[in-house]
Amino acid sequence: MRRTVLRALGLVALASALPAPAQPRLPFPSPAASVSQEVGTSRVTLEYHRPAVRGRAIWGALVPYGETWRLGANEATTIALSHPAKVAGRDVPAGTYALFAVPGKERWTLVLNRKAKQWGSYFTDPKDDLLRFEVTPSPASFSEWMTFSLEAVEPGTVRVAWAWEKLAFSFPVEFDVPSIVWAEVDAAVKAKPDDVATLMQASRWALRRRERLAEGRAWLDRSLAIQESFWNRELLGNYLREAGKTAEAIVALRRAVELSKGKAPDGYWKALEETIATWEAEPAK
Secondary structure, eight states: HHHHHHHHHHHHHHHHHHHOOOOOOOSSSSSSEEEEEEEEEEEEEEEEEBBBOOTTOOOOTTTTTTOOOOOOOOOEEEEEEEEEEEEEEEEEEEEEEEEEEOOOOOOEEEEEESSSBTTTTOOOOOGEEEEEEEEOOEEEEEEEEEEEEEEEEETEEEEEEEEEEEEEEEEEEOOHHHHHHHEEEHHHHHHHOHEEEEEEEHHHHHHHHTSSHHHHHHHHHHHHHOOOHHHHHHHHHHHHHHHTOHHHHHHHHHHHHHHHHHBHHHHHHHHHHHHHHHHHOOOOO
């Protein structure tokens, strides 16, 4: 008897020491999906699971009115913001948030909750809510599968659009692109003050925005002092042109043409020559 028990215990110990067989991965009836959109240098990403209608009554039935809903299936739907943004006009820090809805017969409340990793909305705590705002769903053509999409409507703004069954709504997410990029430019120049590519990018951004042009020109001059190239000579021409010094700008572009031959595609320096011809043909001011 004792031997039998010891043998059984040994088998149990051996079994526990062996690696467990891999469990099969089964498909969800509501498959996972994600959608992402770049906005300037920022990004919005939604991850969710897509329930289907499957002939069921949805509103006020499968999805009750007045109760918090995961706005999808399985894990809570999440929205991730790479930088601080305005969501429906309200300030939201960078981060990943659970996105819930409280459906009503006419208006819905949407909720951004700080606890992104949740199974559904069963254990959500209002104390973790960061933001609540209202949307008014509108009638829409039938959609069997719940869908999120991201629609870039103007620089710095994207609309998060949702549709399922015969309802749809959207809300804006806005990034202050110039401020975000300026912060990244300043950090990059501080980290690499003698890197020609970094100085060129910083200088190009200043000219593109027509902001902080004195700093932009200083960055450009530093890049020229480190290593002259057709790229920074062309940019110098554009800075001089912006300052109203067309004659000097033409000299800079001619130097860019000289430096680019044999190093850049022919189309590059030919385009510069066309620009020079256009500037030379302009009446003197």
